Amino acid sequence: MTHTLYWFRNDLRLEDNPALTRALTQASQVTTVFVHPDDAPTAWGFERVGPHRKTWLRCSLDALQNDLARMGVQLLEVRGNPARVLPELMRKVNADQLGFESLAAPEEQQAETALRQTGVPVVSTWQTTLIHPEQLPFSVRALPGSFTPFRQALEKHRIEPSQPIKYPRHAQKPEPGLFMAPPALPLDQHKKDNAPQPETTQQAITLHDHTPTAGERGAQAHLQAWFAGTQAHEYKRTRNALDGWSSSTKFSVWLATGALSARAAAHALHVFEQREGRSESSGWILFELLWRDYFHFLHACHGRRLYAPSGLKGRAQPTHDPEAFERWRMGRTGHALIDAGMNELRHTGYLSNRMRQIVASYCIHDLGCDWRAGAAWFEHCLIDYDVCSNTGNWLYIAGLGTDPRGGRRFNPDKQADEYDRDGRYRQRWSAV
Numbered sequence: 463m464t465h466t467l468y469w470f471r472n473d474l475r476l477e478d479n480p481a482l483t484r485a486l487t488q489a490s491q492v493t494t495v496f497v498h499p500d501d502a503p504t505a506w507g508f509e510r511v512g513p514h515r516k517t518w519l520r521c522s523l524d525a526l527q528n529d530l531a532r533m534g535v536q537l538l539e540v541r542g543n544p545a546r547v548l549p550e551l552m553r554k555v556n557a558d559q560l561g562f563e564s565l566a567a568p569e570e571q572q573a574e575t576a577l578r579q580t581g582v583p584v585v586s587t588w589q590t591t592l593i594h595p596e597q598l599p600f601s602v603r604a605l606p607g608s609f610t611p612f613r614q615a616l617e618k619h620r621i622e623p624s625q626p627i628k629y630p631r632h633a634q635k636p637e638p639g640l641f642m643a644p645p646a647l648p649l650d651q652h653k654k655d656n657a658p659q660p661e662t663t664q665q666a667i668t669l670h671d672h673t674p675t676a677g678e679r680g681a682q683a684h685l686q687a688w689f690a691g692t693q694a695h696e697y698k699r700t701r702n703a704l705d706g707w708s709s710s711t712k713f714s715v716w717l718a719t720g721a722l723s724a725r726a727a728a729h730a731l732h733v734f735e736q737r738e739g740r741s742e743s744s745g746w747i748l749f750e751l752l753w754r755d756y757f758h759f760l761h762a763c764h765g766r767r768l769y770a771p772s773g774l775k776g777r778a779q780p781t782h783d784p785e786a787f788e789r790w791r792m793g794r795t796g797h798a799l800i801d802a803g804m805n806e807l808r809h810t811g812y813l814s815n816r817m818r819q820i821v822a823s824y825c826i827h828d829l830g831c832d833w834r835a836g837a838a839w840f841e842h843c844l845i846d847y848d849v850c851s852n853t854g855n856w857l858y859i860a861g862l863g864t865d866p867r868g869g870r871r872f873n874p875d876k877q878a879d880e881y882d883r884d885g886r887y888r889q890r891w892s893a894v
């Protein structure tokens with residue numbers, strides 16, 4: 463009889479979760495847990511996780527807990543270093559195996575290595591990308607140095623995402639002992655009583671005048687709603703808008719916590735294209751999801767090297783101006799578009815892709831700040847924070863990553879003319 467402790471990481475869902483499915487189908491008993499990291503400030507003087515991300519994560523965990531509770535399963539929450547708290551928890555619940563998804567970023571990898579070194583039996587599964595590394599026509603270590611050859615290689619070899627897998631239905635009505643709630647634990651378990659309730663916290667996240675619903679059900683409802691009309695055929699034209707709930711897919715909001723899998727998003731797109739036909743615009747959504755894959759594989763390929771001050775380029779230490787950085791962070795640079803973007807980010811935890819590019823470029827190229835400081839502020843703020851996409855994009859704009867043109871510098875005046883001609887965006891976010 464095996465008892466698996468299943469560690470939820472960035473995969474807060476039941477559907478299309480091969481690592482969880484493996485635990486459910488192979489173990490005779492499964493206990494689930496989420497590990498909150500210790501609150502540690504960044505080197506730049508602010509918390510790693512800001513209020514909007516905390517709220518969104520809380521809502522997402524509450525939603526997962528509700529889904530698990532329907533099966534009589536409790537989600538435990540503990541805080542601390544996974545290599546310490548998980549083996550301790552395994553002993554307490556008498557689990558003999560630890561299952562989880564494998565993640566590519568250095569801290570996440572380090573946690574896995576440290577866990578293995580404790581000697582606990584570990585089963586890890588790669589499931590975060592659209593394309594599985596084994597499907598790639600090259601080894602991850604030989605990843606092309608920029609996105610276009612990566613995408614072209616996938617096209618040439620006709621590599622497509624596999625189907626999302628269904629949640630094992632038999633586990634929904636567990637036989638006694640199959641999938642049991644563990645006993646209450648005296649560990650430094652998160653106090654649910656003090657946690658805000660979903661009804662309250664859901665209201666706290668408002669993006670582009672919309673209140674997204676956290677968790678897998680929220681993600682599925684969003685997928686359905688987004689593909690119900692034909693806006694996917696307008697996506698290529700609208701995706702650069704600075705505002706608007708429907709101008710881009712907003713999938714990132716659920717992809718980041720794993721409430722939505724990349725494969726489920728691609729599958730919904732496929733179903734839409736079967737119904738409404740394929741267009742260059744709808745195809746562009748897949749193209750963008752592949753950017754996400756690319757940055758995850760980039761981490762699998764280069765690991766810690768990406769976090770050197772000079773990224774992959776081995777140049778001198780980037781400059782940094784702490785005062786200018788503070789003005790940027792607080793939306794007080796004096797440039798109306800930049801300040802509007804930074805205000806929106808601080809007040810909502812979200813920013814359109816175009817605004818992310820503009821403010822990141824300004825931070826690095828106009829203010830002479832270290833890209834790592836800007837990336838850390840995004841990490842603090844963004845409810846869709848994804849370590850691989852965030853780092854990959856900041857390096858790209860800084861010219862220290864995988865941009866074949868050696869970095870991107872955006873002229874904010876021109877961008878304002880093009881994307882905020884009537885000044886509405888600047889006005890909306892000027893005085894908050």
Ligand SMILES: Cc1cc2nc3c(=O)[nH]c(=O)nc-3n(C[C@H](O)[C@H](O)[C@H](O)COP(=O)(O)OP(=O)(O)OC[C@H]3O[C@@H](n4cnc5c(N)ncnc54)[C@H](O)[C@@H]3O)c2cc1C
Pocket residue numbers: 701710711712713714715717718747750751752753754755757813814815816818819822840844846847848849851852853855856859
């Ligand atoms: C400086 C900077 C930092 C960023 N940080 C993050 C981050 O922390 N988390 C994050 O998910 N995205 C990040 N992005 C990428 C992109 O801005 C967001 O994925 C996108 O704005 C999310 O909105 P959407 O879901 O409506 O995107 P859509 O335009 O609808 O795209 C669909 C999906 O494709 C993927 N995608 C699109 N563009 C990119 C891209 N450039 N890189 C990687 N994946 C992409 C996302 O998963 C997105 O949900 C960053 C971009 C920049 C320039």
